[in-house]
Amino acid sequence: MVLEKLGGSLKNTLSKITKAIFIDDKLINELVKDLQRALLHSDTNVQLVFDLSQKIKTRAKEKVPPGLTKKEYLINVVYEELTNFLGKETHELKIEKKPTQIMLVGLFGSGKTTTTGKLAKFYKKRGYKIAAIQTDTWRPAAYDQLEQLSKQVGIDFYGIKGEKNPLKIYKEFKSELKKYDVVLVDTAGRDALSDDLIKELNDLNKLVKPDERLLVISADLGQAAQKQAEAFHKTCKITGVVVTKLEGTAKGGGALSACAVTNSPIKFVGVGEKIDDLDLFHPQRFVSRLIGMGDLETLLEKAKEVISEDEAKDLGKKFLKGDFNLIDLYQQMVSLKKMGSLKKLMEMVPGFSQLKMPKEMLDVQEDKLGQWKIVMDSMTKGELEEPDVISADRIDRISKGSGVKVSVIRELLKQYRQSKKMMKMFKGEKDINKMMKKMKGKLPPGMGM
Secondary structure, three states: OOHHHHHHHHHHHHHHHHHHOOHHHHHHHHHHHHHHHHHHOOOOOHHHHHHHHHHHHHHHHOOOOOOOOHHHHHHHHHHHHHHHHHOOOOOOOOOOOOOOEEEEEEOOOOOHHHHHHHHHHHOOOOOOOEEEOOOOOOOOHHHHHHHHHHHHHHOOEEOOOOOHHHHHHHHHHHHHHOOOOOOOOOOOOOOOOOOHHHOOOHHHHHHHHOOOOEEEEHHHHHHHHHHHHHHHHHHHHHOOOEEEOHHHOOOOHHHHHHHHOOOOOOOEEEEOOOEEEEOOHHHHHHHHHOOOOHHHHHHHHHHHOOHHHHHHHHHHHHHHHHHOOOHHHHHEEEEEEOOOOOOHHHHOOHHHHHHHOOOHHHHHHHHHHHHHHHHHHOOOOHHHHOOHHOHHHHHHHHHHHHHHOOOHHHHHHHHHHHHHHHHHHOOOOHHHHHHHHHHHOOOOOOOOO
């Protein structure tokens, strides 16, 4: 989970508001102290935390707007101020000319080449024709890494292996690059922002004339990200920041806030190791997920990438009627896998984070999905359509055919029956809060969505 410890702390803090009988100065001060503690543990700058605290305190004592309760208003204040704290607005990188050239800069180990591959996948999924060019002549493995990533994504790759002059590499392919919608230029890094790196970036910047200059920066830098962002901005006038490794560090809050307060807006965040684990940075959605309010907009966007609207409606109708079969469950599982890990999807569903499902259970579920897919591939069409016909003898046959243990097959059938039973509970229910009340305490083991 992105910034799991910070998110957990913020959810616990906000739960005090929802459980409180009265909203008074004592509760507000306690809330602010908890918020300060959570942010400081994520390595956020002390002065920034103090400024945020003062804003929340001041607004919390203002008159409550009509139509809101004191609790709702206080939660909204925390949400709005955290959103402002992390940049307030989404700074989308738009493809408005052909080719739109994006140059990635940063120090050694920041994840520039991996991010180049992720950006290629991000824009290819949106229908653009992409090319990547490798101008990193310092790191020996840079050429091979980007070439492999380009093949994995299915885009064209340019570079000259062994060439030491990055300007010569770009000039060699400059005319060919004009036929693409997006050109990603991966540059060299150093251990520090040295004079030779500054000169190389400036020379390449003048030659390429990129439309976007993105600084790739690792989240584990914490507060130090601010100095790096400011230094690179002074060197080559960066237009935005990509924060990588956000899923695996306690310092992520520090890196996000440090970049947000510079003139370097965060445009993307890397949230995992897979090629699809790159998201546009929406401060509002990010904070919403962080404090347990969910993020249905991102969830729906991810869903649209892997399943058509008609398929979604049809599956939804069957699901809520409780009459879906193993084929439908199979399709749902495939779609879920394409959308990302269950843990990340759970963050986006309003209310699910409040169920406090064990992290270990979700990890096990990820592994089970792969096994269940193999099991279903070994079933007949009739068995998939009418799972109730699957007897003990059939289970043995499926086990031998798939190489999967009998216990796993029985667990799949149990999951199917529980899912069907659960969906019948929700028949005709449209209110998400009522659905969550029905679900709380009745979620079957291993149920991911």
